[in-house]
Amino acid sequence: MTGTAVARGAITGSGEPAQAAAGEPLLRVEDLQVRFRTAAGILPAVDGVGFELRSGETLGLVGESGSGKTVTSLALLRLLESPPAEIRAGRVLLEGRDLFTLGEREMADVRGRDASMIFQEPMTSLNPVLSVGYQIAEPLVRHLGMSQAAARARTVELLEQVGIPNPARAAADYPHRLSGGMRQRVMIALAIACKPKVLVADEPTTALDVTIQAQILALLVDLQQALGMSMLLITHDLAVIAETAHRVAVMYAGRIVEIAPVEAIFGAPRHPYTKGLLRSIPRIERTRESMLPEIPGTVPSLAALPPGCAFVDRCPRALERCRTDRPELAAMGHGHRASCWNPADA
Amino acid sequence: MTDAPAIAASLATAHESQARRVLKRFVHHHLALVGGCVVLALCLAALFAPAIAPHDPIRLDTSFRFLAPFQNPAYLLGTDELGRDTLSRLLYGGRISLTVGLVAMATTVLTGAVIGIVSGYLGGWVDTVLMRFVDTMLCFPQVFLLLVVAAFVPPTLLSISLIIGLTSWMEVARIVRSEILHLKQQDFVQAARALGAGGGRIMFRELLPNTMAPILVAATLKVAGAVLMESYISYLGYGVQPPLASWGNMLTNAQGYFDTVPWLAILPGVMITCTVMGFNFLGDGLRDALDPRLRMEG
Numbered sequence: 109m110t111g112t113a114v115a116r117g118a119i120t121g122s123g124e125p126a127q128a129a130a131g132e133p134l135l136r137v138e139d140l141q142v143r144f145r146t147a148a149g150i151l152p153a154v155d156g157v158g159f160e161l162r163s164g165e166t167l168g169l170v171g172e173s174g175s176g177k178t179v180t181s182l183a184l185l186r187l188l189e190s191p192p193a194e195i196r197a198g199r200v201l202l203e204g205r206d207l208f209t210l211g212e213r214e215m216a217d218v219r220g221r222d223a224s225m226i227f228q229e230p231m232t233s234l235n236p237v238l239s240v241g242y243q244i245a246e247p248l249v250r251h252l253g254m255s256q257a258a259a260r261a262r263t264v265e266l267l268e269q270v271g272i273p274n275p276a277r278a279a280a281d282y283p284h285r286l287s288g289g290m291r292q293r294v295m296i297a298l299a300i301a302c303k304p305k306v307l308v309a310d311e312p313t314t315a316l317d318v319t320i321q322a323q324i325l326a327l328l329v330d331l332q333q334a335l336g337m338s339m340l341l342i343t344h345d346l347a348v349i350a351e352t353a354h355r356v357a358v359m360y361a362g363r364i365v366e367i368a369p370v371e372a373i374f375g376a377p378r379h380p381y382t383k384g385l386l387r388s389i390p391r392i393e394r395t396r397e398s399m400l401p402e403i404p405g406t407v408p409s410l411a412a413l414p415p416g417c418a419f420v421d422r423c424p425r426a427l428e429r430c431r432t433d434r435p436e437l438a439a440m441g442h443g444h445r446a447s448c449w450n451p452a453d454a
Numbered sequence: 455m456t457d458a459p460a461i462a463a464s465l466a467t468a469h470e471s472q473a474r475r476v477l478k479r480f481v482h483h484h485l486a487l488v489g490g491c492v493v494l495a496l497c498l499a500a501l502f503a504p505a506i507a508p509h510d511p512i513r514l515d516t517s518f519r520f521l522a523p524f525q526n527p528a529y530l531l532g533t534d535e536l537g538r539d540t541l542s543r544l545l546y547g548g549r550i551s552l553t554v555g556l557v558a559m560a561t562t563v564l565t566g567a568v569i570g571i572v573s574g575y576l577g578g579w580v581d582t583v584l585m586r587f588v589d590t591m592l593c594f595p596q597v598f599l600l601l602v603v604a605a606f607v608p609p610t611l612l613s614i615s616l617i618i619g620l621t622s623w624m625e626v627a628r629i630v631r632s633e634i635l636h637l638k639q640q641d642f643v644q645a646a647r648a649l650g651a652g653g654g655r656i657m658f659r660e661l662l663p664n665t666m667a668p669i670l671v672a673a674t675l676k677v678a679g680a681v682l683m684e685s686y687i688s689y690l691g692y693g694v695q696p697p698l699a700s701w702g703n704m705l706t707n708a709q710g711y712f713d714t715v716p717w718l719a720i721l722p723g724v725m726i727t728c729t730v731m732g733f734n735f736l737g738d739g740l741r742d743a744l745d746p747r748l749r750m751e752g
Contacts, residue, residue, distance in 0.1 A: 220648065224649055235646070298649060
């Protein structure tokens with residue numbers, strides 16, 4: 109991630125993100141379990157994930173590919189295709205209302221109005237044959253009951269708000285005429301159109317150039333502050349997390365292994381996996397000769413997870429107990445929790 | 455990927471609309487252009503038939519029977535066995551044929567598109583049931599099906615059109631279904647769901663516009679098919695009833711005199727051929743012009 113140095117510098121510019129808004133959790137996920145029925149067997153993609161998202165807060169969800177980040181985010185809004193996916197257990201409470209008990213129609217009312225989502229691929233996430241303005245106006249008409257004329261006017265305002273030059277012109281344009289960065293701005297305009305309380309951003313910058321990434325992240329942070337939204341930011345890019353998140357949850361093999369305020373994750377990680385992740389970030393000051401450290405081994409297959417800690421075979425601090433007993437998330441002080449029998453020193 | 459300034463510039467300079475590029479490619483397709491012109495001419499002729507036609511198409515003039523074309527300037531294309539003006543009958547017959555063609559096409563496209571979308575989007579048992587129904591419909595030869603139904607339903611313009619339309623939508627349903635199967639996997643469908651769109655909205659507002667190109671092509675080809683079908687059943691006596699003229703029943707009347715006055719059969723035959731070929735060329739041209747793989751290029 110060559111963006112780290114840049115991103116680190118940018119933090120100081122946008123103020124210290126660690127001042128998370130305190131208060132009642134807006135979104136509360138409890139013991140979420142999702143599994144996939146495949147030809148290869150039943151895969152527990154998400155196994156007992158739980159976290160809270162407070163009002164106005166950004167929670168970063170980090171992990172490697174296949175660690176269950178995206179499945180978690182899709183499960184929150186009940187967007188998983190079922191079959192093959194199956195939500196086995198868990199609750200998702202948005203302002204105290206359990207989304208898993210809602211009817212399909214009520215759920216559709218929640219999506220886009222109370223909680224909306226932006227995706228990784230701006231190139232394909234917009235309908236190619238509908239104009240940008242039409243696509244943004246749609247949720248306004250549907251969720252807020254706006255008239256077509258009012259929705260059109262609001263659409264131009266929204267496009268302006270997400271920093272699109274000549275918004276009136278862009279509203280009449282079709283997605284294929286816009287660059288990736290511009291399309292992601294349009295997606296953001298779509299997602300915030302109804303002023304949702306929660307925005308789920310699934311790798312919003314992964315498909316973009318580094319320079320555009322910084323712009324889009326800055327835009328998301330600005331909008332979040334302006335609208336007082338909570339954001340669940342899913343990424344595998346620690347630089348992005350460092351720049352935007354208040355708290356961080358680290359996922360590994362379908363479970364959260366560590367969750368803590370952002371400065372604690374970067375300053376004093378307790379879980380050996382988090383430590384390994386941070387060590388493997390390239391730094392500009394590192395001399396050319398020294399090798400980039402990596403975590404030895406590979407992620408275990410979901411079909412054959414060990415009975416104990418999933419990270420045990422790659423862990424430098426593994427104990428005998430780690431092979432047999434699965435560690436649960438345990439409090440380590442100051443809102444810091446990690447699931448490890450032999451955590452690193454603070 | 456340059457951002458704001460470059461985009462603004464590109465927007466300002468070459469703002470060529472989608473429709474214009476499709477039109478451009480269409481015009482470069484010569485056969486399609488010819489087809490389009492023929493179709494346009496036929497439609498105009500049918501539309502303004504009362505103004506253009508020199509005579510009443512059902513008025514008899516027994517003193518001028520079996521006139522050959524260009525024999526009498528008052529009857530430019532000759533007269534039939536009852537002394538009716540062939541040119542006027544062709545013009546009014548065109549009205550009937552094109553009306554049947556267009557109404558049948560609309561029925562076909564509407565039925566086919568709805569069944570295709572629902573089947574493809576919902577999948578599962580709905581898909582299975584609908585597609586087996588399509589298979590069943592395809593088992594019967596269309597002409598046979600048409601004649602059976604036409605024997606029970608009194609032949610009016612509307613009933614003929616509907617019968618033709620309701621026996622030829624299966625192909626459209628299959629085309630649309632396969633398009634939907636491919637489209638529903640795309641990210642924008644999930645994005646629309648994530649913003650609160652329900653099934654109906656996704657099917658008809660998000661997916662349907664994406665299938666317009668193949669539907670449009672199928673539609674033009676279906677007009678040609680329906681015109682031909684109308685001729686078949688009128689020729690067999692189940693369609694448009696005399697004295698109303700249609701190209702099909704003009705052919706029926708002509709068959710008794712084919713060895714002596716062949717032009718009575720040739721003229722409506724040429725009209726049918728022109729119409730069918732015109733719509734087919736138009737459809738082929740539209741297919742090429744709307745091809746999504748070409749659409750992405752400048």
